[in-house]
Amino acid sequence: MKSEMDPLTVQILPEIHPSPPFSPMYTFTKPKPKPTISIIMLIVTSLVSVAITLGLLYVFCSLLLPGSSDFRYSVVIDAGSSGSRAHVFRYWIESKKPVFDFGEENYASLKLNPGLSSFADNPEGVSVSITQLVEFAKGRVPEGMLKNGEIRLMATAGMRLLNVTVQEQILEVARRVLRSSGFQFRDEWASVISGSDEGIYGWITANYALGSLGSDPLETTGIVELGGASAQVTFVSSEVVPPEFLRTISYGNVSYKIYTHSFLHLGQNEAHKRLWKSLRNTAANSTKDGIVTDPCTPKGYNLYENSQKDSSGLLAEESTLTASLQAAGNFTECRSATYAMLQKGNEKCPYKHCSIGSTFTPDLQGHFLATSNFYYTAEFFELSERDWLAEMIPAGKRYCKEEWSKLKMKYPEEKEEYLLGFCFSSAYIISMLHDSLGFALNDGRIEFANTAGEKDIPLDWALGAFILNTDAAYNGVSRKMFGFSLQ
Ligand SMILES: *[C@@H]1O[C@H](CO)[C@@H](O)[C@H](O)[C@H]1NC(C)=O
Ligand SMILES: *[C@@H]1O[C@H](CO)[C@@H](O)[C@H](O)[C@H]1NC(C)=O
Ligand SMILES: *[C@@H]1O[C@H](CO)[C@@H](O)[C@H](O)[C@H]1NC(C)=O
Ligand SMILES: *[C@@H]1O[C@H](CO)[C@@H](O)[C@H](O)[C@H]1NC(C)=O
Secondary structure, rough: OOHHHHHHHHHHOOOOOOOOOOOOOHHHHHOOOHHHHHHHHHHHHHHHHHHHHHHHHHHHHHHOOOOHEEEEEEEEEEOOOOOEEEEEEEEEEOEEEEEEOOOOOOOEEEEEOOOOOHHHOOOHHHHHHHHHHHHHHHHHHHHHHHHHHHEEEEEEOOOOOOHHHHHHHHHHHHHHHOOOOOOOOOOHHHEEOOHHHHHHHHHHHHHHOOOOOOHHHHHHHEEEEEOOOOEEEEEEEOOOOHHHHEEEEEEEOEEEEEEEEEEOOHHHHHHHHHHHHHHHHHHHHHHOOOOOEEEOOOHHHHHHHHHHHOOOOOOOOOOOOOOEEEEEOOOOHHHHHHHHHOOHHHOOOOOOOEEEEEEEEOOOOOOEEEEEHHHHHHHHHOOOOOHHHHHHHHHHHHHHOOOHHHHHHHHOOOOHHHHHHHHHHHHHHHHHHHHHOOOOOOOEEEEEOOOEEEOEOOOHHHHHHHHHHHHHHHHHHHOOOOEEEEO
């Protein structure tokens, strides 16, 4: 029955006005004995009417609703230090402006580990994960729409840490895959983005989600993000900010003067490795049988043994940890050790004020969201939304002093690599947000989050990058985006 109706529908579609109801009958009815002909005609008539109705409905629907051909697609691959995530966005145009929606229908993402930067010795290896991410993206885009969709790759701190020659080798392998992906792609669309771009994109994501773009600058929300290799601090400041830390965004007639900085090496994993490196040096310098303790690793964790066998995780590059380095989890000491690391160089601060190292930071202003690893640690310890910074201290103290074997039993589901990080991260978060940046422990201005707004939009900088790029494309050379301009 179905296969008989198909040619009919196709026939009707192009000319909205149907051909006489009975004429199509000749295309699919066989001669039948006379007595049944009226019944057949009746059936045929109803079939034809159904087909016509469906055909007309289709035509009207495609006129009224955004049909599949009205959707546009865009892909942003966030090449981070711990992994690469492909974000696939679907949007449409209304009144010549792009309309975004980050619900399930219109947005999906996939992350593959490890990050591109781990292929420094073997750039070709990058093609495997990029190919998989491209395949994932293609799975979300109808075949015919591919050539109108755009694909970009933006790499962050993990790649920034590599020298430029190696960065280019890795990017070139990625570009080769992206050029043949079927999406629109230009070589400059695969790049290592600056820390301040990353900070600004994250700020746009948050304020887009919260609906605060266009409102009073002092009613916008700042972002503190703790990534794997870097940490970003971005917020509107009314202080005089040195130009290297200042970005201006205009939205309609409102101009936002934004302080932004990305602290390279101070992301959670890089900072943790840095601490191990300095402990290792101390141990190597100490007398022959001198034991050096690692206050950020719970007791009973064998650093030496695990660094010898661990080839992919946090300890990967720490294979030279010596047997004289002993885990002796102590939150208070870990907090002091990480604070010392954050303050290194502070005496050389050339500005009015430096909170971290010798980098300028204005006084905190407005409301903040703490994202990425700030969120994951707060979530792991099940801290309350209101008092999370204050609660982080007792939670970290309990965790740091616990035996490793007990922690493993208590959290059987958790990957060892993550369990190994939580004593460090709890102390590091306090020494960064409270001891260095100056958020009070009961400061209601800072919340931890990984989504924001009524629609729970993910607080991921890649969304902000997509919003900016897409808007720019529909507003021509001026780079004004539905009111946005970025300087
Ligand atoms: C970058 O690193 C590679 C491999 O480690 C090395 O051969 C090369 O000399 C370095 N280039 C620069 C400009 O430092
Ligand atoms: C922006 O312009 C509109 C009308 O042109 C005005 O009503 C509004 O107050 C302005 N907003 C700011 C922040 O200047
Ligand atoms: C001893 O410590 C200094 C800095 O304090 C460091 O530069 C040096 O590499 C260390 N020695 C060894 C053998 O690790
Ligand atoms: C942790 O270290 C501090 C300072 O060295 C010390 O006072 C405290 O007793 C230690 N806590 C534990 C549980 O060992």
